[in-house]
Amino acid sequence: MKKLKHLILSAGLLSMVALVAVGCGSTQTAAPKADATKTTATAAATYVGDDTCNSCHGTKVTAFHTTKHSTAFQPLSAFKLSNAPTTLTLFDGVDTNNTKPTQVDLSKIKIYGVMMNEYVMAEVPGFKNKIYRIAKLVKNGDQYTLDAAKSVDVDKDGKPDWQAADGTSCASCHAPGVPANSPSAGISCESCHGPGSNHVAAPDDKKKGTIMASPRNALPDSDTCLKCHNSDPVKDATTGAIVTNNHQGTRDWAFSKHNTSGMTNGCLTCHGPHKANANGVLIKKDNPVDICNSCHEGKIDQAKLDAIMWKNTTDPNGHVTRDHSFGAMKYQDMGDDPATKQIEIKNQTYLDIIKKALPDLAK
Ligand code: HEC
Ligand code: HEC
Ligand code: HEC
Ligand code: HEC
Ligand code: HEC
Ligand code: HEC
Structure with missing residues (x-):
């Protein structure tokens, strides 16, 4: 060497x-x-989302949109569905003792988006955990079919049921904005730089040092x-x-x-x-x-x-x-x-x- x-x-x-x-x-x-939750230096700050950064860092935001980080998590509306059910019958894949079906009106629940063009992440009222993979998108030409995230015969009636799989563990990397309470659900500027509200609020000549400038080294026991x-x-x-x-x-x-x-x-x-x-x-x-x-x-x-x-x-x-x-x-x-x-x-x-x-x- x-x-x-x-x-x-x-x-x-x-x-x-x-x-x-x-x-x-x-x-x-x-x-x-x-x-994925650990940040330093901006303890009291909250998450404001990418659109807020865009107003001053437009060039960086446009560049960021060329990356797969930016498209790793997208709204469900970005996918053309060939079947578009308005309701789903779901079983809680975390609380497996609960074999009661839950009828879900897709227009009424909080759907965060789709991770890796595959799993639809949402909240299901009454379910044990906060974030679930409620469905899986299956690509079919230029369209997608909504399918079960997990298929299990939960109620033992001989037919496979749609079991919502836990999404909490996946979210820390695939939808870090959800647990962080950010307006941007996926990987955003603030996933690496930490929450930006203090930085946005600071006067222009005092913005330096109000957000993690070099996040790779700012985390004491971790690397961004x-x-x-x-x-x-x-x-x-x-x-x-x-x-x-x-x-x-x-x-x-x-x-x-x-x-x-x-x-x-x-x-x-x-x-x-x-x-x-x-x-x-x-x-x-x-x-x-x-x-x-x-x-x-x-x-x-x-x-x-x-x-x-x-x-x-x-x-x-x-x-x-x-x-x-x-x-x-x-x-x-x-x-x-x-x-x-x-x-x-x-x-x-x-x-x-x-x-x-x-x-x-x-x-
Ligand atoms: C910024 C300079 C830099 C760049 C760019 C870089 N390397 Fe290295 N590479 C190093 C250094 C420094 C070492 C470690 C030398 C040492 O400790 O003896 C190293 C070590 C290695 C070794 C181990 C050699 C050994 O005998 O153990 C390999 C293999 C290697 N690099 C391949 C790559 C490849 C492939 C790329 C491009 C994808 C790359 N490097 C890019 C600086 C660089
Ligand atoms: C109102 C305009 C404005 C908004 C909104 C804004 N910034 Fe900034 N930002 C600036 C300015 C001006 C600087 C340069 C500060 C300097 O170098 O003195 C800066 C610097 C930075 C730096 C380097 C900080 C340092 O200490 O060197 C980072 C990182 C950053 N911005 C990220 C963000 C992120 C992420 C967002 C969205 C959460 C954001 N900014 C929103 C104006 C803004
Ligand atoms: C919040 C989680 C998260 C952080 C932080 C993160 N990544 Fe990623 N990264 C992902 C995910 C998820 C993907 C998959 C994106 C896809 O393929 O659609 C990915 C994909 C990638 C890829 C492969 C996609 C491509 O462009 O070819 C590279 C390279 C990469 N990340 C580098 C980095 C580097 C470098 C950093 C630190 C500066 C970083 N990532 C920080 C989650 C993260
Ligand atoms: C520790 C962070 C982390 C966690 C937790 C995590 N992922 Fe990932 N995942 C990644 C990264 C980073 C990539 C992209 C790797 C690459 O580009 O090579 C990825 C890629 C993927 C892919 C596409 C690529 C492939 O190889 O299939 C899928 C699908 C996926 N993850 C699903 C999940 C699911 C489902 C969960 C939860 C059960 C999960 N991930 C949990 C970080 C994570
Ligand atoms: C994957 C992690 C990651 C994401 C996402 C990210 N950054 Fe950064 N950013 C970094 C790192 C790491 C550095 C330090 C660069 C270095 O050390 O070379 C940095 C540096 C900066 C700087 C200061 C130095 C420079 O390059 O001007 C600004 C400003 C900045 N980022 C703004 C943004 C904005 C705005 C977004 C969203 C569009 C964003 N960043 C998204 C990791 C990230
Ligand atoms: C010495 C250069 C070098 C360093 C350092 C390096 N990578 Fe890579 N990485 C590459 C190359 C080259 C590729 C393949 C790119 C391609 O196929 O176009 C790659 C691919 C990847 C991918 C895509 C999935 C895969 O495995 O093919 C991810 C994700 C990734 N790197 C993340 C990282 C992260 C995170 C770090 C730091 C922990 C890192 N890389 C350090 C050179 C490097």
């Missing part, structure tokens, strides 16, 4: 690298647990991106094996030298927070290889990038994500059993690293 460091220094990045290492102090050795993009391996519930699966897109980042060396700017080395590239991806250059080569000096081509950031194409839940360990957890060294859909991590060196960083997994 001496050689690489040398290249980086000779590329004139020494001062930047040193500043980052000393200045942010947020180098992570273990990925934190997801906590990692709140939602958890990178940890997990334990398979049935076999007890430690597996690489996760559906949040940044497998094994915590173990990468990009993270642990303190010599990069974390996720923001390659991803920007506000604007998608020409391919609609939240990455700083149109060709990702160009980013690598700004430090690795022509050593990385697309084939190398694809080998380093290998995709988990066998994920049992169909979540295809790229490895973000940047060589610290190579597929060929995992000890995977190719006969199973899971990718097991059996390499003792890797297990030692994981168990040191994530003691809970060692139990």
Whole structure:
């Protein structure tokens, strides 16, 4: 690695690298647990929604609308439905002892929107939890059919019922504005910057410091991106094996030298927070290889990038994500059993690293 460091220094990045290492102090050795509600510095502020930011930060808001963050949660009215029931008969999937059906008038309940073009998130009066996935959208050409979020014969009459599945746990990442009481239900400016009412109310010449300016470093035990993009391996519930699966897109980042060396700017080395590239991806250059080569000096081509950031194409839940360990957890060294859909991590060196960083997994 001496050689690489040398290249980086000779590329004139020494001062930047040193500043980052000393200045942010947020180098992570273990990925934190997801906590999408935690913010600091603006304790008394409330959420005002993206439309309010738009009046002064119009350019940023327009740029943000090019990102998948902006479209990850959309109003139900954005989808053309081929069947449009006005009422639904739902069963509470959280309070499973309750086998009584609830008749729901769709025009009367609070429908927050649709997450990932798939689940309709809403409140059902009388149900145990606040947020439910009341239905699933199934794509059919350019139209969608409203279907059961979960299909279970709850009342044991031999026919499948529509069971509303809990949406509370999903909301922390997919509809963070709902638990935060923001006018913007999905991922908004305030999902990363924290509530903005104090900032909006402050006079123009006193706005500085009234909202988190660099949210990535402002959270004491967390990283803004990692709140939602958890990178940890997990334990398979049935076999007890430690597996690489996760559906949040940044497998094994915590173990990468990009993270642990303190010599990069974390996720923001390659991803920007506000604007998608020409391919609609939240990455700083149109060709990702160009980013690598700004430090690795022509050593990385697309084939190398694809080998380093290998995709988990066998994920049992169909979540295809790229490895973000940047060589610290190579597929060929995992000890995977190719006969199973899971990718097991059996390499003792890797297990030692994981168990040191994530003691809970060692139990
Ligand atoms: C009334 C106009 C106005 C509105 C509304 C507004 N901002 Fe700002 N914002 C400003 C100005 C002006 C600055 C520059 C302050 C400076 O550099 O002195 C600023 C700065 C910022 C900064 C950098 C803060 C810092 O300390 O450097 C962030 C982050 C920000 N705004 C986010 C938001 C978000 C998110 C919203 C919506 C919740 C929002 N703003 C709404 C005018 C506004
Ligand atoms: C810790 C944050 C987090 C939680 C909790 C979470 N998700 Fe996700 N989910 C994500 C992120 C981030 C992505 C996008 C990953 C990517 O782009 O690679 C995603 C992607 C998805 C996708 C689309 C991609 C795919 O692989 O299928 C669906 C569907 C989804 N989530 C459903 C859910 C449901 C249902 C729940 C609740 C049971 C949930 N998620 C809970 C963060 C989360
Ligand atoms: C996914 C998280 C995320 C979202 C969503 C987000 N930001 Fe940011 N924002 C950041 C980060 C991280 C920085 C610090 C950038 C850096 O350190 O390079 C930042 C910096 C800023 C700054 C100050 C520096 C600059 O680039 O001008 C302003 C102003 C700002 N954001 C406004 C907004 C507005 C307005 C929105 C909504 C349209 C928004 N942000 C949405 C993460 C986010
Ligand atoms: C509030 C939760 C949340 C936060 C905070 C968050 N993300 Fe995401 N991110 C998501 C979800 C949900 C998706 C899936 C969006 C989709 O595919 O429609 C996603 C998708 C992505 C994608 C893949 C989509 C694409 O553009 O190709 C990237 C890259 C990404 N996020 C980077 C970041 C970075 C960098 C940060 C921190 C600056 C961040 N995210 C913060 C929830 C979050
Ligand atoms: C050294 C560069 C680099 C760093 C650092 C990095 N990523 Fe990525 N990331 C990429 C590249 C390259 C892709 C693939 C982009 C493409 O296919 O167009 C990607 C893809 C993704 C995706 C899409 C799903 C997937 O796995 O393909 C998400 C989500 C994501 N990154 C989030 C993050 C987050 C959050 C961080 C910080 C914890 C991070 N990345 C750090 C380069 C990086
Ligand atoms: C801002 C500069 C920078 C960028 C951009 C960058 N890297 Fe790195 N990379 C580093 C540093 C610094 C290290 C750690 C060197 C060390 O600790 O010895 C590293 C380490 C690595 C390693 C581990 C090498 C080893 O022997 O352990 C791989 C693999 C890697 N990077 C691939 C990539 C890829 C692929 C991209 C683009 C998606 C990329 N890097 C973008 C600076 C960068």
